[in-house]
Amino acid sequence: MKDIKQQSIHTQTVHAGIYDDVFGAIVPPIYQVSTFRFQDADHGASLFAGREKGYIYTRMANPTIEALENAVAVLEGGHKGLGCGSGMAAVSATFMTLLQAGDHVICSEAVYGPTNTLLRGVLSRFAISSDFIDTSDVANIRKYVTDKTRLIYLETPGNPTLLVSDIRAVSRLAKEIGAYLVVDNTFMSPVLQKPLDLGADVVLHSMTKFLNGHGDVVAGMIIVKDEEAYQRFRRTINQLGGTITPFNSFLVHRGIKTLAIRMERICQNAGAIASYLESHAQVEWVRFPGLPSHPQYDVHRKQAAGPGGVIAFGLKGGLQAGKALMNAVKIFALAVSLGGVESLIQHPAAMTHASMSKEDRLAAGISDGLVRISVGIENVDELIQDLDQGLRSR
Numbered sequence: 001m002k003d004i005k006q007q008s009i010h011t012q013t014v015h016a017g018i019y020d021d022v023f024g025a026i027v028p029p030i031y032q033v034s035t036f037r038f039q040d041a042d043h044g045a046s047l048f049a050g051r052e053k054g055y056i057y058t059r060m061a062n063p064t065i066e067a068l069e070n071a072v073a074v075l076e077g078g079h080k081g082l083g084c085g086s087g088m089a090a091v092s093a094t095f096m097t098l099l100q101a102g103d104h105v106i107c108s109e110a111v112y113g114p115t116n117t118l119l120r121g122v123l124s125r126f127a128i129s130s131d132f133i134d135t136s137d138v139a140n141i142r143k144y145v146t147d148k149t150r151l152i153y154l155e156t157p158g159n160p161t162l163l164v165s166d167i168r169a170v171s172r173l174a175k176e177i178g179a180y181l182v183v184d185n186t187f188m189s190p191v192l193q194k195p196l197d198l199g200a201d202v203v204l205h206s207m208t209k210f211l212n213g214h215g216d217v218v219a220g221m222i223i224v225k226d227e228e229a230y231q232r233f234r235r236t237i238n239q240l241g242g243t244i245t246p247f248n249s250f251l252v253h254r255g256i257k258t259l260a261i262r263m264e265r266i267c268q269n270a271g272a273i274a275s276y277l278e279s280h281a282q283v284e285w286v287r288f289p290g291l292p293s294h295p296q297y298d299v300h301r302k303q304a305a306g307p308g309g310v311i312a313f314g315l316k317g318g319l320q321a322g323k324a325l326m327n328a329v330k331i332f333a334l335a336v337s338l339g340g341v342e343s344l345i346q347h348p349a350a351m352t353h354a355s356m357s358k359e360d361r362l363a364a365g366i367s368d369g370l371v372r373i374s375v376g377i378e379n380v381d382e383l384i385q386d387l388d389q390g391l392r393s394r
């Protein structure tokens with residue numbers, strides 16, 4: 001038998017992180033407990049000193065959480081995972097672990113809205129500076145490197161413009177300048193893209209999206225490459241306190257079992273919908289990594305096994321036309337988030353990216369008329385019919 005690390009993603013998603021429970025439970029049970037009893041005083045002391053393995057307190061470690069952490073680490077080809085209470089808890093714990101006052105961050109301009117505002121609004125108060133730039137061009141990144149640059153942060157494809165950055169090329173630059181490369185892999189999931197294999201130092205996820213996939217959990221995960229990094233991150237998370245709960249770990253672990261087949265279906269559906277939109281007379285432009293019209297189509301094909309399920313587009317008639325569509329669709333739910341089994345539609349300038357200034361949004365390519373959809377696993381003809389009647393209704 002091959003080690004699970006060598007198995008295909010379809011086997012890994014079902015079996016990773018599943019361990020032999022004392023009662024033979026087929027999936028990890030929910031250890032819904034805050035604290036664990038020590039056998040005696042020496043045992044407690046020995047656990048705290050790290051001389052013995054075991055559980056102490058759920059903010060530090062918990063069997064249900066650990067099962068999920070191990071599962072995602074296997075999928076990403078990493079050493080270990082660190083479960084977090086949300087994707088943003090994973091993002092903030094990563095910055096708090098790797099940065100100190102005086103450091104400089106280079107970040108994709110197309111990035112999840114709160115990641116932008118965390119760097120600009122919160123970490124700037126701790127003397128951490130950042131530049132938000134077009135990271136699809138390595139030569140452009142190089143222009144912003146200073147002797148203080150400690151971290152390059154990529155989201156690829158980026159939210160919501162779906163700009164793609166070349167992870168391998170950026171990782172070479174990061175190594176050359178002695179900076180960490182962190183990749184937010186939320187839009188791809190490890191089924192489609194494995195940033196650690198491409199040279200990233202740290203990968204993180206909003207598991208709220210594809211990994212859980214069922215619209216019922218907010219959670220995050222950080223995946224690191226070695227034990228030293230793991231210990232550093234674990235200390236920060238224990239102290240910041242943004243841990244995931246056992247129950248949410250259970251739900252995400254359950255969601256992951258169907259991740260590979262969900263991604264197949266989502267990529268197929270999204271490909272068909274993107275082509276439909278691109279050929280529609282009322283659609284001005286479409287941005288989707290699976291369309292040859294995408295500016296970094298070749299880079300994306302080289303580093304990812306599929307386009308994902310998020311499509312950005314603009315309608316002739318701009319914002320008003322977009323609003324009319326959002327109000328008219330019936331299967332697509334008008335809601336933020338993405339990566340679930342259900343299709344969603346939303347308006348970044350007024351919703352997910354409303355916390356950014358209009359100036360920053362326009363610089364990042366987020367026009368007021370941009371509409372973002374997240375394609376689910378429904379019947380694709382019915383999804384297209386829904387968009388079609390929505391586009392005709394105005």
Ligand SMILES: *Cc1c(COP(=O)(O)O)cnc(C)c1O
Nearest residue numbers: 086087088112159186206208219
């Ligand atoms: C949703 C999202 C986040 C934040 O995750 P939460 O679970 O909502 O905190 C971070 N990055 C990307 C790309 C996201 O889509």
